Amino acid sequence: MTKAERVRKNIKESAVNLFGRLGYEKTSVDQIARLARKAKASIYYHFDSKLSIYRDVMEDEFRTLRKSLEDVRERCTEDEAECLSEYLMVRMEEMLKMPIYANYMKDRIVNHTLGEVSRTVRSIRKDFDEWEYRYFRHVGEVGIRKGVFSDRVYPDMFARMLVNILKGLEIQLFVTDDRDALRSTYEAMVEILIYRNPALVVCRQANESQNDKE
Amino acid sequence: MTKAERVRKNIKESAVNLFGRLGYEKTSVDQIARLARKAKASIYYHFDSKLSIYRDVMEDEFRTLRKSLEDVRERCTEDEAECLSEYLMVRMEEMLKMPIYANYMKDRIVNHTLGEVSRTVRSIRKDFDEWEYRYFRHVGEVGIRKGVFSDRVYPDMFARMLVNILKGLEIQLFVTDDRDALRSTYEAMVEILIYRNPALVVCRQANESQNDKE
């Protein structure tokens, strides 16, 4: 790691600290510089603008979120419903470890307008959504083929719906901070998504009554 | 409660919210006004200045701290050591519920200078210290007379020492946020303060061995 990279990293650490606690507007470049023990002008040697620092650390947050979710995907490949449930739980926990994004969400809700900052975050978020859409569609394809989910929904519909529902619940998560409420909501959602094939239900009931007799 | 008092209270609630989250510098009067649904100029009808709002809500925080500690003092009058230990625990827990003061402490540690704000808070804090000193001196007097604490220290010394030690530990508390570490430190401190009168120890040992024989 070169010296320049080390300095850049140091600046980013200061930025994470401040953006995470104060948000974009309330953090000044001078403050980042002081915390990184550099002059304000030095910050502009390593970064183009305040916004580019913000974008950089925000991207990092989403990168580590992706990494965590990739781990879940690899770890769990058996039952699609179980898998999805686990995925959503980890997703929630990891999102609560994203202070900069959480702060942005809160700011957005109360201030209603952040201009170019919003545009930047939306672009990062769009990449993440598309990445996640691809996964959901894959889960949908496999799940529908196996009969775990109803074959009346197409994988594309299935994935799009999930992405949008999760976006809504996310706001709730950051505003209320009530992870337990969200957990049960996720569980209920997965439960509803699972296709209760009438034939299978009858079959299962038959099995159970047979087990009772034994 | 008159209308003016209600408005004042409403403004103070907004101020508590913002000062507690953002600190003094990062909170603007306009922001307080918006949260209280008043024009900025209206704030100055009810308060002299931004600093006077800050002083007001900070004093409130110390007032409720005092109230809690007075409750402990009344509840517990038996064993001086036990009493002191309980007092310190409640003191710590209650201090963690003082967001504005906590925020001020953090700011002070990283910024090193806040000028007139520091002067204001120091004055409030001085009142509290003197109030607490009087209690510690009283506990010292009674404790030393009863032989719980060593009679080689004077009540004044005893109280002054406690006030200063607590001030130091307080910084640790706000910086690390590790209340468990502080709890054991407090316990150890009280343990050390208790006077292990050699005569009493011998006496107690004799009693115990007598109990063994029975």
Add this chain to the structure above:
DNA sequence: ATACTTTTCGAACAAAACGGTCAGACAGTA
């Protein structure tokens, strides 16, 4: 309706803080 008081606020102010620039200083090094 009248006159008087209390409360609110838009507009304006000087001062400060803001993001960002630039010319030059400094340190390593070939």
Add this chain to the structure above:
DNA sequence: TACTGTCTGACCGTTTTGTTCGAAAAGTAT
């Protein structure tokens, strides 16, 4: 010595800040 990457103090134009003031509005008692 000349060159390269890194740092910084001073500065700029703009926006935000705390605070003031006169007048509008709301409330109240006569």
